[in-house]
Amino acid sequence: MPFLVRFLLRHAVIGVGLAGLFVALMVAFDVARLGTLFAGSPDGYLALAVLTLALGVTFGSVQMGFAVMLMSDRAEPPSGRRARLRRLVPSPVRIGARR
Secondary structure: OOHHHHHHHHHHHHHHHHHHHHHHHHHHOOHHHHHHHHHHOOOHHHHHHHHHHHHHHHHHHHHHHHHHHOOOOOOOOOOOHHHHHHHOOOOOOOOOOOO
8 A cells, every 4th residue: 555545544543533532522521411412312323423423524634634734845955944043053243342
C-alpha cells in the first residue's frame, strides 16, 4: 500500500477513535441528557450509532486535514519566521554612555 494511503488511513482511524471516545464520554457524563435518551428510547441504539458515525466522519476528516497540513516537504528551502531567525547573526554595536 502506498505511503500516503497508509498515512491517511492511520489518521482517519485516529479521528474515528477520538470520536468514539468523545461519544462515550458524552453518554457517560449524560451531557444534554443523551445517556437517558439513549437508554430510555427503543431506538436509542440507532441514535447512538448515527451520532457516532456522524462524529466519526467529522473527527476523521479533521484529523486527516491536520495531518496533511502539518506535513513538511523536505525539497523546499525553509521559509517562514523560524527560517529567518536561524539566519540572524548578532553584530556588536557601540553605545556611548550619557550622564
